[in-house]
Amino acid sequence: MGKRQIGELQPSELVVTILISNIATLPIQDVDVPLSGGIVPILTIVCFEVFISGLTMRSRTARRLFCGGPKMVIRDGQIMQKELRDLRFSVDDLIEQLRAAGYFDPSEVLFAVVETTGSLSVYPRFAARPATGGDLGLHRDDFIDAPPVVIVDQGRVLPDSLDYCGVSPVWLQKALEQEGIAQKDIFLMTCDRRRKYHIVKKDKT
Known part of the structure; x- marks a missing residue:
């Protein structure tokens, strides 16, 4: 699993992945441990993860508890330093994520939100946004203009x-x-x- 896939995991999913990988190696490392000693705990963890997934789909509180929630780190053009500290998000991390989104100047950003996956969603200021067909007074049918x-x-x-x-x-x-x-x-x-x-x-x- 590459860094990109790991970064897309929810916190609970990452914990389950690490636990399963550790338990799966026990029967291999120790011949005295029966195969069932690895399979039963893995099945238990998988069932628990399925239960948690169903619970988080139905309950916003459970979703916040197990998966966390998005955090706004730039609000009305101002960098929210407390939120960065709470997230252990350094200035370098913020600038790197902004560059990845195509904004080298933080002053061009009106809002920025760190998602539960760790990715940064950016909403730029009006002057920094790319021109759209609506800005140019061009109108097309969205149904026809759908992607191939x-x-x-x-x-x-x-x-x-x-x-x-x-x-x-x-x-x-x-x-x-x-x-x-x-x-x-x-x-x-x-x-x-x-x-x-x-x-x-x-x-x-």
């Missing part, structure tokens, strides 16, 4: 993606015939709701 999705994955058609794009298997076959390519020869095919598609062929072996 994969409709063929290594020769396999994805029906849900066809529905998303508003196309049918018949339309797909006609598009492939027009391109002169068989479905089985497709490595990847994407399409959007404007029916604009892109095809990547399989490498010849």
Whole structure:
């Protein structure tokens, strides 16, 4: 498991992961420990984690207790020093996370929140935000402007993606015939709701 995956774990999930990894090594390190001595505790911990996950989904209090909550570290453009100390979040950590979000100057940030995963969500000042279509007075249908999705994955058609794009298997076959390519020869095919598609062929072996 890489640093990125570890950083995405909730505190309770990280504790469970460490416990399971330690318990799983006991029967390997000590031949006198039966295999059940590792399996039973692991199953118990997994059941406990499933129970805690269900509890945190239903109870906000339990979620705060086991997973913590987001903390605002920049509010109305002001760095909340007490929150940083409570989180053991150094100035270097804050500046690094702001740079990762694309803001090298903290004064460009209006609000910033440290999520339970440790990542930083940034809301910039109006002057520092990238111009949007709305700012430029441009208007487009959000339904039509939706991003493309994969409709063929290594020769396999994805029906849900066809529905998303508003196309049918018949339309797909006609598009492939027009391109002169068989479905089985497709490595990847994407399409959007404007029916604009892109095809990547399989490498010849």
